[in-house]
Amino acid sequence: MSSSLKFYNTLTREKTAFQPIDADNVRMYVCGPTVYDYAHIGNARPAIVFDVLFRLLRHVYGDTHVTYARNITDVDDKINARALRDHPGLPLNDAIRLVTEKTETQYHQDIAALGCIEPTVEPRATDNIPQMVTIIERLIARGHAYVAEGEVLFDTKSMTDYGQLSKRPLDEQQAGARIAVDVHKKNPGDFVLWKLSSHNEPGWDSPWGRGRPGWHIECSAMSERYLGEVFDIHGGGLDLIFPHHENEIAQSRCAHGTHVMANVWMHNGFVQIEGRKMSKSDGNFITIHELLATETFGGRQWPGEILRLAMLMTHYREPIDFSVKRLEEAERLIAKWPAADAPDASVAPCPIVIEALGDDLNTVAAVQRLHQLAQEANADRALLPMFAASAALLGVLPKMAEVDEAVAAAIDALIGMRLEMLKAKNFAEADRIRNELSDKGIQLKDTKDAATGERVTTWEVKR
């Protein structure tokens, strides 16, 4: 493979060349949503960022040679709470299913609007309980986990190099002293693999009784099932580094006896509002749905492609301060880009765009180049396919507006009338026609024929 990809690896804190374990099957896992409520725009960032990465990998290694797994977390105490709150009359399992199905559907609609293509597999935690039990059994058998007071806990002291990802040695953690030190834990940093459920909590039978999994174990189980014990890339938000990913690593490595879980760990930065992390628990967040379908942000709705472009205008590891001004700039940019259908695979994207993306997903440079290509394509239609292929790689290609032939003919007729009015210097009538079309969302553009100096009018559907 000639294209060279480099990614910043949280594990080493360095940008290094990417070498897939198997170029015929490049494997990536990304932590997906916990489905209890609308996803906020901060949740959209990893979905978009790793969607771009997925597209890039598919371009480099081939569409059928990349496996992208993104999970749905549908077992969680927040889901239970939401189910009890919203559907108090129903049996718990039914209430939970209502909450998770509704939220999952909404999530899929939201990120589809943001231009994200579907991952190869999207496993659910509840479909992988036996796999989790198997891993926990293995951890116990290998002396990395123990049972105490109805919980199965991971024994962090049993792993000599625990803390590599977050660079947080165990002894130093105690300085924080904010970890709830339960007496039944051998060490304060030990975390739950399995906990018993009461009657009004969802539960599954296990060797340790009817219970439910801890937070981290699902990703270990699902990544193993779909990607193998060791895979190429694991992604997620910065806040997952500790404890979630650290503990995933501990579980997977100790269960499998491997030196790494994933070779490359990539983490996206936060979306901020007024300089602070957007967070559900802090209450300062705006949902994707609100941006798309309501006027709560900036007094208007925002198309998904604008939200996506605004997101890609900042490097994925940097924080983004979400603002109306930023969205407006994205809108101005995209408004100048030509619409096109995605070309077939025979049209190569611009090498500069590929190179930019290959340099630790430098979407900023890629978008800048795209903007140049757009201007070139506007001047010379022959360059349109390359622009379109490049834009498609980023997932930000403006779609051709659907206009049927009869309408187009009517527009052309009106344009013909306007040109006649102009020749007759009947400006009032000419402007009336222009305004009439404008009101219907048709923007006229007057240019001059270079050879004859004659006025030439073209039109497009306003975006």
Add this chain to the structure above:
RNA sequence: GGCCUCGUGGCGGAGUGGUGACGCAGAGGACUGCAAAUCCUUGCACCCGAGUUCGAUUCUCGGCGAGGCCUCCA
């Protein structure tokens, strides 16, 4: 307290040991009957201090400032 990021013009943002990207907005102009679109021109910056260097925005150290993780969290 421990551990991580980051600090570039009005805004967004690359990048580099040595001619101060680029985009958006702004200003001026061309074109136009007037617009829109397009094109041309243009002002504005590298947190502070010390060090290394012939030379630092770029390297080192120290400040200051912002944010994050250590508790559910993308």
